[in-house]
Amino acid sequence: MNKMLDDDQIFNISPGRHVDLDHHCQNGGYSALAKALAQGPETSLKEILDAGLRGRGGAAFPTAEKIKMLRANTEKLRYIICNADEGEPGTFKDRFIMTHIPFQLLEGITIAAFMAGASEGYIYVRHEYPEAQKILHESIEEAERRGFLGDNILGSGFSLSLKLFSGAGSYLCGEETALISSIEGKKGRPRLKPPYPTQAGLWQKPTLINNVETLANIPKIIEKSASWYRSFGTPDSPGTKLISLSGDVQNRGLFEVPFGMTFAQIINEYGGGAKTGKAIKAVNIGGASGVLIPPEMLFTPLEYLACAKTGITIGSGAIFVLDDTRSILSNVQNRLRFFLHESCGKCTPCREGLRQANLILDRLLAGEAVRQDVSTLERYTRAIQEASFCGLGQAAGNSLRSSLAYYRDEYLASCRDNKPSFIEEETA
Amino acid sequence: MTAIKEVVNWFGKKEALLLQVILAVQDADPQNHLSEEAVNEISREMNISRSRVYSTASFYSEISLKPRGIHIIRICTNAPCENANKASILAAIKQELGIKIGQTTADGLFSLESVNCLGACYMSPAIKIDDAVYGDLTPEAAVAIIRDLRKEYQDEQNA
Ligand code: SF4
Ligand code: FES
Numbered sequence: 171m172n173k174m175l176d177d178d179q180i181f182n183i184s185p186g187r188h189v190d191l192d193h194h195c196q197n198g199g200y201s202a203l204a205k206a207l208a209q210g211p212e213t214s215l216k217e218i219l220d221a222g223l224r225g226r227g228g229a230a231f232p233t234a235e236k237i238k239m240l241r242a243n244t245e246k247l248r249y250i251i252c253n254a255d256e257g258e259p260g261t262f263k264d265r266f267i268m269t270h271i272p273f274q275l276l277e278g279i280t281i282a283a284f285m286a287g288a289s290e291g292y293i294y295v296r297h298e299y300p301e302a303q304k305i306l307h308e309s310i311e312e313a314e315r316r317g318f319l320g321d322n323i324l325g326s327g328f329s330l331s332l333k334l335f336s337g338a339g340s341y342l343c344g345e346e347t348a349l350i351s352s353i354e355g356k357k358g359r360p361r362l363k364p365p366y367p368t369q370a371g372l373w374q375k376p377t378l379i380n381n382v383e384t385l386a387n388i389p390k391i392i393e394k395s396a397s398w399y400r401s402f403g404t405p406d407s408p409g410t411k412l413i414s415l416s417g418d419v420q421n422r423g424l425f426e427v428p429f430g431m432t433f434a435q436i437i438n439e440y441g442g443g444a445k446t447g448k449a450i451k452a453v454n455i456g457g458a459s460g461v462l463i464p465p466e467m468l469f470t471p472l473e474y475l476a477c478a479k480t481g482i483t484i485g486s487g488a489i490f491v492l493d494d495t496r497s498i499l500s501n502v503q504n505r506l507r508f509f510l511h512e513s514c515g516k517c518t519p520c521r522e523g524l525r526q527a528n529l530i531l532d533r534l535l536a537g538e539a540v541r542q543d544v545s546t547l548e549r550y551t552r553a554i555q556e557a558s559f560c561g562l563g564q565a566a567g568n569s570l571r572s573s574l575a576y577y578r579d580e581y582l583a584s585c586r587d588n589k590p591s592f593i594e595e596e597t598a
Numbered sequence: 599m600t601a602i603k604e605v606v607n608w609f610g611k612k613e614a615l616l617l618q619v620i621l622a623v624q625d626a627d628p629q630n631h632l633s634e635e636a637v638n639e640i641s642r643e644m645n646i647s648r649s650r651v652y653s654t655a656s657f658y659s660e661i662s663l664k665p666r667g668i669h670i671i672r673i674c675t676n677a678p679c680e681n682a683n684k685a686s687i688l689a690a691i692k693q694e695l696g697i698k699i700g701q702t703t704a705d706g707l708f709s710l711e712s713v714n715c716l717g718a719c720y721m722s723p724a725i726k727i728d729d730a731v732y733g734d735l736t737p738e739a740a741v742a743i744i745r746d747l748r749k750e751y752q753d754e755q756n757a
Contacts, residue, residue, distance in 0.1 A: 174642040180663075217713065256717060257714055257715065258676050259676035259677060259678070259715035259719075260676065260677065260714070260715065260719050261715070261717065262717035262718065262719060262720060264717075265717040287620075297621070297658075298660070298672075298713060298716055298717070299712070301676045301686060301729065301731075335617075335618065336617075336618060336621055337618055337658075337713075338620070338621055338658035338659075338660045338661050339658050339659035339660030339661070339713075340658050341714060342660065352617060353617075355615065355617055355654060356653075356654060357653060357654060357657040358658070359657075360656060368701070414719065414720070415720070416678040416719035416720055416722060417681060418681070422719070422720040422721070422722075423720045424720065426733035453718055458676065458677065488719075490677060490678055490719070492681070496681065502682075504675075504676065504677045504680050505677065507675075508675070508676060508714065512714075522649075557711065575664055581654070
């Protein structure tokens with residue numbers, strides 16, 4: 171699956187290869203934990219800071235900064251949560267990390283907890299991933315038996331009690347405050363920030379929440395140094411990104427891609443380009459909550475700064491390719507329906523805005539809409555993006571906004587009053 | 599209802615573990631759901647109100663308050679699967695089972711549900727039956743899997 175697989179990468183995920191604890195240790199696994207415990211939290215944190223690691227869940231927040239916030243807190247009891255609620259449609263990277271290299275993840279969680287001073291933690295895995303849950307559950311028990319987790323880890327005096335927590339089918343729980351509320355036994359609804367989880371998280375205690383991929387980067391940085399890590403990627407975005415590639419390409423799959431490659435290179439070199447005889451019409455980047463971009467924009471590099479400038483959302487690293495046989499409008503509607511289903515209904519712009527937008531798409535697809543509807547849709551999109559309470563509503567507008575910007579012609583062409591027959595009727 | 603007691607004892611009485619208790623109780627139920635009795639029992643055992651249990655249970659789409667079939671077929675509805683001809687898979691399954699999404703077959707063997715991305719988009723169209731994910735499906739392959747499960751069940755009944 172990863173054609174550029176070699177042992178010098180950060181993730182060595184190959185299909186059908188599950189790295190058990192013995193193999194993990196043979197490949198240098200848990201030497202990072204031993205090193206971190208020996209050199210202390212400050213030195214280890216400095217390495218993460220120098221490496222420039224950023225959150226891979228979507229927000230791209232500097233990981234070391236987050237950990238520092240916890241360290242600055244005087245509260246003794248602190249939690250760590252690994253967000254494994256991978257629900258962004260089109261994304262499968264965390265699933266592969268959990269099922270193929272579970273100990274690299276567990277080691278990362280343990281080092282992060284040590285740096286943050288957290289003694290209790292949860293891995294929140296979505297219910298739709300029973301295989302990942304089973305593997306992690308067994309891996310946690312094995313790591314405990316071998317002294318890599320639990321009390322007095324490797325004789326250092328540091329302890330971490332880690333439990334697996336299952337989600338129950340809610341996309342919204344991927345949002346950190348909703349996830350916390352879900353662990354607390356409540357509905358998984360987001361709450362206003364601040365306070366941030368680093369200040370008042372799980373049961374009001376300081377809590378470090380990081381995505382699976384982010385945490386799984388940590389052991390390699392500690393083991394091999396920040397400068398080694400920076401030999402991948404660009405100064406702005408060091409390291410690599412796991413890319414979930416799907417849709418109309420020759421090879422779909424999971425690829426570890428160094429930052430700085432352009433989206434066009436990723437699609438061609440890893441994905442083998444469009445299907446034979448077809449051309450790429452649009453590419454969706456960042457899953458359902460991401461944007462749809464035209465082929466001209468694929469020359470943008472996969473890099474946080476460059477993407478932010480052009481309005482591309484790297485998000486979870488999902489890339490979904492649509493060829494010239496696909497309808498932009500049906501794709502946008504698929505996403506809208508998804509968000510409508512997942513909206514918690516707490517605020518009006520998201521709940522009602524999405525419903526109204528969906529009705530307009532119904533009309534457009536049925537050939538019953540008029541040009542006026544397209545401008546109304548643009549207005550709704552702004553309202554949904556600007557006035558929604560949480561990230562779900564804000565993100566829901568991304569595919570609307572980008573498709574209206576780059577494929578406005580396709581919207582207009584679907585309008586009844588743009589069709590020759592209508593114009594004839596009108597003038598008759 | 600010893601199953602519930604066991605589960606509740608195993609997780610402890612911490613209110614925080616409510617969701618895990620609900621899931622475990624549902625898993626232990628032959629009809630894959632959270633019955634009214636179960637809600638009452640959880641509420642008693644964990645000492646939290648029934649309305650709290652209902653409020654949490656009803657929020658999550660993987661928890662069902664209605665009885666479901668022995669096998670739950672979940673069909674992914676997101677864009678990568680939809681573009682890979684999910685519609686034809688869904689049509690074949692519906693025809694084979696004679697039910698729509700959200701329904702259970704009269705013999706109580708299968709329920710049909712939709713689900714969000716299974717993390718199997720590299721082999722879309724994908725469906726999940728119980729804990730197993732099936733990818734790169736054709737309508738014929740989907741029907742064959744269902745028939746195998748039905749046969750397995752009938753063989754068990756006859757054994
Ligand atoms: S934006 Fe949507 S999901 Fe978020 S709080 Fe509002 S209604 Fe709920
Ligand atoms: S979209 Fe169906 S498995 Fe991801």
